[in-house]
Amino acid sequence: MNRQIIELEEDLKLGACAADYSPHCSNCRLAGICLPFSLEAKEVDQLDSIIQRGKPLQKGQHLYRESDRFESVFAVRSGTLKAYRTTDDGREQVTGFYFPGEILGMDGIANNAHASSARALETAAVCEIPFSSLEKLSATTPHLQRHFFQLMSREIAEDQQLITLLSKSSADERVAALLLSISARNARRKLSASHFRLSMSRVDIGNYLGLTVETVSRVFSRMQKLEALRVENKEIEILDLDALRKIADMH
Amino acid sequence: MNRQIIELEEDLKLGACAADYSPHCSNCRLAGICLPFSLEAKEVDQLDSIIQRGKPLQKGQHLYRESDRFESVFAVRSGTLKAYRTTDDGREQVTGFYFPGEILGMDGIANNAHASSARALETAAVCEIPFSSLEKLSATTPHLQRHFFQLMSREIAEDQQLITLLSKSSADERVAALLLSISARNARRKLSASHFRLSMSRVDIGNYLGLTVETVSRVFSRMQKLEALRVENKEIEILDLDALRKIADMH
């Protein structure tokens, strides 16, 4: 059962953090894709020294809320978070999902207040990086400054991709694109690219992609009928990657 | 005629740049909203010294193209530019419009290659800011580093707003939101918030908002019938700001 694979991953995570609430960047298995990326050992230690590690977030718990005072950005250590904004009329808009090794909270820098809220989709651990320390350290660590500029730039580029997706694509294209994105991000973490568990609900997926739950559900059914996908609850198996890619950028 | 107002603005711009191809930040009327914002006089001079000013772009001319090597970000001095991406199947997606005082090109930092193309919608002048110099200067000028972080963060937050718009809103809401955005940005530059000339075509507007030209045109007609707007070709007059606001965040 693939459930075993999943639980193995959880174990790994827990092994790395539950057992030790103050791990270090230098022995974090995510160092290669997270903030320390491209820093030298000494620099990693300096970065490490400004990072704060709190206790894990429970499912549903908020990491920060819209218009909270902005003080830190966060790196996901385990679990998944979603970022969302609340529109004036009270509806939600999911603006992103964040997986281990990814940084969130950067949209708060502009106004010293978070522009979105972030909540855990499952038990999650994060590293808190106080922004004022990060700024100071960046000024003396060119690699870090550059990397952080790059991270922000990537966030911009990714948002633009989502804009394109929302602006142009059919329901099938949108869902396919999201699945491919999750698959690629799993691969980056050396996890299965074809077999994974969706930590977010269909509602969240629909919300993120600008679709209703019903439509998301229908798309999954359709893709299963095409034998491109196997969906079993939250477990997803990509059966035909090429078919999915074709759907994703089919006009 | 409002045409006079517009031409007066053009004159001002041309007066400031055509006459002198190497103006300085310190006497640029956009300094208050552009990169020099919040820098001290000495710092402004340092920034000034790394900025390159080329000759104006003609309408339709590219500032950079997708996948061009990334070397600089750009500040708009006069005119308007649009940024857009080309999807795999060759279609365009406009990702933003840039007005005087605004910075573009930051999406290229992540991969050392521009993630979008930028072209002038009318004759435009830009300041080129070589990124490597900006990085170096940032490291020694905390104000500048911070401000640039903030600019990137704002870009992220704005993209997220567009995502929400595309994901949730009706055609009328989208168009109203764009008009309000342009109006607000004009106000920031001390220009009329209620009376302006659209430098982009209906096609570009539709593309940006994820709508067809026909729909944009119909929305304009509808808003005119409601007496919220007066549209005469590219000239726009906002007759009823409140009505427009109501449309913009009406569900």
Added chain:
DNA sequence: CGAGGCTATTGACGCAAGTCAAAAATCGCC
């Protein structure tokens, strides 16, 4: 100033996705 080519507007029609509704599956909790 008039011909040709864009750009914009308007109308008629179809379809993809939304809405409403109800059943089925799953989750969470005692």
Added chain:
DNA sequence: GGCGATTTTTGACTTGCGTCAATAGCCTCG
């Protein structure tokens, strides 16, 4: 392990926007 709440699926119907098509206005260049 079973009951209620939540999530997901499926179906029938509606609708806003896209598509196609035709006309009108505007811009430019000889």
